[in-house]
Amino acid sequence: MALSGPSTARTLFAVRTWLYVLAALVIAMIAVGGATRLTGSGLSITEWKPVTGAIPPLTEQAWVAEFEKYRQIPQYELVNKGMTLGEFKFIYAWEWGHRQLGRLIGLVFFLPLVFFWWRGAIKGRLALTLLGIGALGGLQGAVGWIMVASGLEPGMTAVAPIKLALHLTVASVILACLVWVAAGLRKHEPTEAQIEPRLGAVPAVLACLVLLQIALGGLVAGSKAGFTYNTWPLMDGSVVPPGSVLFSVTPWIENFVDNLALVQFNHRIVAYGIVILALWHVWSVSRRAPASKAGRRARAVAGLAIGQMVLGIATLLLVVPLWAGLLHQVFAMVVLSMAVVHTRVSRDAVA
Known part of the structure; x- marks a missing residue:
């Protein structure tokens, strides 16, 4: 996707840099969410206040x-009963920071978008694509609240x-879209199309599989399936x-969400x-x-995929310590980004 109309190399670089900064902020958002x-x-935080919620409590009262x-809420009664105000401030800070980062991403998206649009750097299909990404970001905020609200219902102690898997997946789709557009704004060498082999659908299949794996990882995280079957390569001896x-579980379809064994096995x-597909693709x-x-x-895609699998195995064997769980989640976004770049550049180079 190229910029519509004449544009300077500096403008092209500025738009691409802006999109990659947004992608980095989305990864940071996912890390804080993890x-x-x-x-x-x-x-x-038991309420959704998109505007006034930006201001945290300022007084002891x-x-x-x-x-x-x-x-x-049930989580306090069933899990954290007896928590002190100081302990509450700690968990409040994480959730407030997560929501605040979401507001920052909104500003970093829309303010430069208006500027670039006003300057004529963004037009036509590119403008519509970016507006679509912005709408997806707004939807993500609503999905986030729907997720939180599910944990406030009677008897629930978590979302x-x-x-949770849907929330993570939408965030990953937003990241993939930003990287896809940014990679499409790169300048191709004149002879690149002549030396790049036609790769067919494999890069796109890999990117889609990584996105599917992230969604499955969201189910593992949401159901805490990573705290069970902490052996590898066997699960419970097989x-x-x-x-x-x-x-x-009955009905059988619910096993894909509620059965910890199947949730982890699918992942x-x-x-x-x-x-396997990434290594075959390299060959x-x-x-x-x-x-x-x-x-x-x-x-690069294969190497990152192998590294992510090794990290996932270590996270499982160590029974999901905070550092490993976070690193595994963030590294998944790196794998996704590289797979998307590979898909986009391969497609454009032979177009």
Whole structure:
């Protein structure tokens, strides 16, 4: 996707840099969201105030009022009963920071968008695409509140796994869209299309599989499936658990969300599939064009996928310490970004 109308190289660079800065902020947002989840902080703010919520409690009386709201929800009664005000301030800070970062991303998106549009740097299809990404960002805020609200219902002590997975997936789609557009604004060398091999659908399939794996990881995180079956390569003594374990929940469709064994098994299997396909892709590209940029990108995707799988295994074996869980989540975004760049550049180079 190119800029419409004449534009200078400096303007092109500015727009691309802006999009990559946004992508970095989205990754930071996902990291803070992961820390919020792992510290049990996500339900500390029990109301959704998109504007006035930007101001945290400023007086001791305001803090006591916020704490009293938290003491009314099931998580406090069933998990954190007896928590001190100081402990509440700690979990409140994580959730407030997460929401505040979301507001910052909104500003960093819309203010430069208006500026570039006013200057004529963004027009036509590019403008519509960016507006679509902005709308997706607004939807993400609503999805985030729907997720939090699911954890405030009677008997709930955490958010619903399927809604957490949806929240993470939408964030990942926003990241992928930003990277896709930014990568499409790069300047291609005149001879690049002549040396780049046609890669077909494999790069896109890899990117889609990584996105699917992130969604499955959201289910693992939401259901806390990573705290069970903490062995590898076996699960409860076997590579493939018996069907009576994987499909023990009735109706059977609910196993994909509520059965910890199947939730974790699916996450493992898709990881193996991504690594196998990425390695085959490296072999295929290297055989046809060993010195091409496509080959280097394919190796980067494969290397990152292998690194992410190793990190996932370590996170499982260590029973999800905070640092490992966060690193595993953030590194998934790096893998996704590289897979999207590979897909976009490969497509544009042979267009």
